[in-house]
Amino acid sequence: MKKLRHALLAALSISSVCGPAGAAGVQDLMRDTQRMTTADGQLTMVSWFPQQFWDESMKAAAAVPLQMRERMVAAMSDYAVFAVARAKLGAAGISDAQPKSALLANMKVRFNGKDIQPLDPETISPVAQSLLAAMKPGLASTAGPVGQAMELVVFPAKADGKLLIDAAQAGLLQITLYDQSYQWRLPLGSVLPARKDSRTGEEFPGNFQFNPYTGEKLATP
Secondary structure, eight states: OHHHHHHHHHHHHHHTSSOSTTHHHHHHHHHHHEEEEEETTEEEEEEEEOHHHHHHHHHHOTTSOHHHHHHHHHHTTTEEEEEEEEEEEETTEEEOOOOHHHHHHTEEEEETTEEEOOOOGGGSOHHHHHHHHHHHHHHHHHHHHHHHHOEEEEEEOEETTEESSOTTSSEEEEEEETTEEEEEEESOGGGSOOEEOTTTOOEEOTTOOBOTTTOOBOBOO
């Protein structure tokens, strides 16, 4: 289990900077899945870790043995993980970060108009729990004070054997945290092959159907 934790920390470290092959995919994905608001002296942040995050992180962690990478990806396949934070923001930085109980009481997740309830920690597999335990200090080390304020909340990612929240399929994910609301219109462009305008040669995110400047229909290479 310690080896799994060390491997996850290595993957998180790689995902925080552009570097080896695959790391750029993590960067693009994280840009698509993070939301942050600063208003009225409050910082609110939501970071979504869909299944594709684990896939891309493990691709970037080439130093981690393949079998261990596959085990970590499989362990997280049943879960949609969110890192959330709410804290006061002032001249001295971040203070009064809200505890996990308060965050849960003020958080709502909806997918395609249906509310999804967070999982009881006791129902999460031991391997996934171990990885999540290693993930929090990893966030603190890569994201600084904001990472230290984050708490991890786990929701079911599957229902009846099918992905419930899938970043690669059409849908609408909505998250409300306190007085802030965020939404993702799926699929995310970062998890799909880039689309290309055959006339101009321009490339656009994978969820674009048309060139926004010319109206030309885009093709997937």
